[in-house]
Amino acid sequence: MSNGFIKVILVGNPNTGKTSLLNSLTGMRLHVGNWPGKTVEKKEGYFKYGDYDFNVVDLPGTYSIAPYSEEERVTYAYLRGELADSECASAACHGGGKRLRNRQQGCHGSAQCPSIALGQGTEVIVQTIDVNALERNLLMTMELLALGKRVVLAFNFNQEAKRRGITVDIQAIAEVLQVPVVPIEANRGENKEALLNTIIKTADMPVHTPDYLPRLLKDNGEIHHDDTLQFFKERIRPYYQTEKSQHHTERIDSFLLNRYTAFPVFILAMFLMFAATFTISTPIVDLIDACFGALGEGVARLPLPGLLKSLLTEGVIGGVGSVVSFAPLIFILFFMIAFFEDSGYLGRTVVLIDRLFQKFGISGQSFIPMILGFGCNVPAIMATRTIKSRKERLIGIMVNSFMSCGARLPVYALFSSIFFPKNAVLVIMLLYLAGIVVAFAASRVLSMFIPGGEQTSLIIELPPYRVPHFGNIVKHAWFHTKEFIKRAGTIILASVIIIWVLASLPLGVEYGSEQSFIGSIGKLIAPIFRPLGFGDWTYAIALIFGFVAKEVIIGTLATIHGGGEEILATILPNNISPLGALAFLFFVLLYVPCVATVAVVQKETGKWQYALAQIGLNLTVAWLVSWLVYHGGKLLGF
Amino acid sequence: MTKTLYQLRAGEKARIRSIGTDPVTKERLESLGMIEGVEVGMVRSTPLGNPRIYRALNTMIALRNDIAKLVEVEVADHE
Incomplete structure (x- = not known):
């Protein structure tokens, strides 16, 4: 079998373990540069697996591919093919991004260009998904599918979901969505091989557009949020059961955000x-x-x-x-x-x-x-x-x-x-x-x-409390x-x-x-x-x-x-x-x-x-x- | 009964009827799971009363009250 070149584009909502997955795939040998013409950092890595050369490009974590902040604009432009890859050699060591830990990591001389020519490899989008908030995460999946690209879903935090009484029938969900799904534990690097094998398989097949997708699209090609949710309710819910139990996050918050104890x-x-x-x-x-x-x-x-x-x-x-x-x-x-x-x-x-x-x-x-x-x-x-x-x-x-x-x-x-x-x-x-x-x-x-008076309000997600990975x-x-x-x-x-x-x-x-x-x-x-x-x-x-x-x-x-x-x-x-x-x-x-x-x-x-x-x-x-x-x-x- | 998100008490749940913010904010709320038709719960206030914390699609979201006042919700009538 001849060597293939696969380009993996990592996307995902914030706090879904995208950085951990990137680290475990590339072994922290990251190449940190900037998107051409932007001050937003671009992280990528190269590695070999099986007969394939992989290039992983990490896009800024976003909730939607519709742009909101400057970082999200990069994700949007890149996915739509409006933003080219930068020259490997010109990449400087710049920080950026939303989280401190992502910054500058790996920009210490190990930033080599890939041995292979930077040709057009087969693109596969991998979306990291927190199964604890599956529906919200799947909203972006629909946006990705609407772009007509190969998509693989990496379901993360399965252990946590299990502890919380959430049961997920991954196989059934993959069938309904008509998209390959791989369960991973990004923190511990579990199931990395399964994910890579699935990526290879997907890359070898033609792009498949799920048949339910047209129904979820607006005239302008964007996703109908309410129709999408309705679709989840009818088709996904049977395979995704949540027990009504108070999450430990709320218990911790009732102490850490309590009127008397918080400050x-x-x-x-x-x-x-x-x-x-x-x-x-x-x-x-x-x-x-x-x-x-x-x-x-x-x-x-x-x-x-x-x-x-x-x-x-x-x-x-x-x-x-x-x-x-x-x-x-x-x-x-x-x-x-x-x-x-x-x-x-x-x-x-x-x-x-x-x-x-x-x-x-x-x-x-x-x-x-x-x-x-x-x-x-x-x-x-x-x-x-x-x-x-x-x-x-x-x-x-x-x-x-x-x-x-x-x-x-x-x-x-x-x-x-x-x-x-x-x-x-x-x-x-x-x-x-x-x-x-x-x-x-x-x-x-x-x-x-x-000058300038526009006041923006505060809208932020409060991620669940998690024990940091030592x-x-x-x-x-x-x-x-x-x-x-x-x-x-x-x-x-x-x-x-x-x-x-x-x-x-x-x-x-x-x-x-x-x-x-x-x-x-x-x-x-x-x-x-x-x-x-x-x-x-x-x-x-x-x-x-x-x-x-x-x-x-x-x-x-x-x-x-x-x-x-x-x-x-x-x-x-x-x-x-x-x-x-x-x-x-x-x-x-x-x-x-x-x-x-x-x-x-x-x-x-x-x-x-x-x-x-x-x-x-x-x-x-x-x-x-x-x-x-x-x-x-x-x-x-x- | 129709209320605004801001009027929900801690622990109360309701369904989102409409989001009356500017389109950009609305898009943002939707991508975080606050979509018309979704069940939303008021989780808790914060020590200074603003912002407050809500939960929709199993995602905890902190919103300032000025935005919460623009989100209309439908509270199920209790027995």
Whole structure:
């Protein structure tokens, strides 16, 4: 048998396990790029099975192929053949999409072009279906069939349905629908082979249009929703029985969305998230830091030329090591965020605070990008694409960098453990809350200035609570940790070397002293920060380099002072008061977003003016708030 | 008896009669399962009273009250 080429197009409603299926089919070797001319991410993978080469293209999760948001427009255009495949080679590593975990995964060099020529393979659409909400999912199936394409249905979450007393006669339903159906458990990769075999079989057969379909179509070719439901009732219902039992989701909601317990639980969950992130990671961070410390001492004893030795100990080991040691913190943070997202709780938080958001001129929909901003602002800003109103989306983009991203956390962790060892978690919580409050206030102000009044309402599905798949979450957290470490080895290493050079020159000057180049630059800028309580020139330099990436702030201080956390703990208290340190942390929280964020703001808004306006906004707000913190604290006698 | 979705109490069920929103919103509601003729239940309110949570076609949907007021439902008369 000759080799065939099958192109699988994955579609499905959100929360139906599409991402899990994609991961299990491609083994996470995904190629992430953008749809040509769109800012929406395109994920695809290539693999061989049997005699066939497969190309899996993942379309954004949608409820209908009729477009609603920009992401859904891609699905619509692609399925109608109006959107071509992009050049494989030109695909860049961009994030996007609705869910944080989907983003950037697999864009780490493994993005090869397929060995086979990108010819026209046979197209097979695979729709993932949550059998727990079969009828709703089948509405889209009808839309797909109406396009006249080969369709295979992957029924997912069968175990869950069984537990809930739902009985599904898959074979009978497949016969009624005249479409092949394969039961899978996408999370565990079960029945993958059966699905692939069915796809192959379907690809080998001519396109079959079910005979009932014409009756369900309107004149314009769209699906009649009510007729379709009637059809299900008569033909599918006999094979799909649901017992009337209260779903565990409703029981959990009656606690998590209860008038009295909802907000305490919400705040407690947030607190636990940060407390756990900080507490669990601290011993590991200290251990890694101690290793770098020992390494530095070892290198210092080697018979190396003084200059090289200084570069290695002060720059590479001190600077990069101080950043890398915070990798466990990043891992646990992303683990926590993914856990909340995958459990179904994140959607509830939107509902909880939608009303508050409304008062600030934004909708609860803006909350998910904000929470994702706790991880990284770049994918979070891309996630604002799901916000329908243009004005609201613009606000969401502009204020997102006030949400404290993971790269800022190491700075907080370092300073808190030095200056507020007893209240470290509280200080960190305070900073995160301050970020949220400032984001809200800024939204309110911006909504008065940004034209366009259309208010969109909130319509969201609340997915059932599900126990997150441990492996998926770990993979996701590891992916971001790897990026963090990779950044330490590239742009942070580069920054650190520049700092080291500037701190060593002009020749003969004492390393990292006020007389060095870096000292002179720092002293030039430092007066701006004197009223804020951190007038020492080293902080000015750290903030400038922090524009590259926020964790560079630590790397800079470590390089200038020539050592990791332990050394900083003895030096920093000499040039800053605890109150000054707190004001500094507030400044770090609010001042210019990193280069990557500025770039994504420009890309998403399409205008440099917005990116520049954001820098101005952030710097002003940061200066004012830090001033208030410092002088307010002084007044209170700290 | 005809009511709006907004007037349903927690636990109450009804059948959707008409959706009086703009066409785009209507399309959105339909793709989530809120289609004329479908049985819809009010699951629960939220701590701040808005949005509220409904269930249709075994899908939980959170809707703001301004939209729920535009959806007309038919409540079966009780015995």
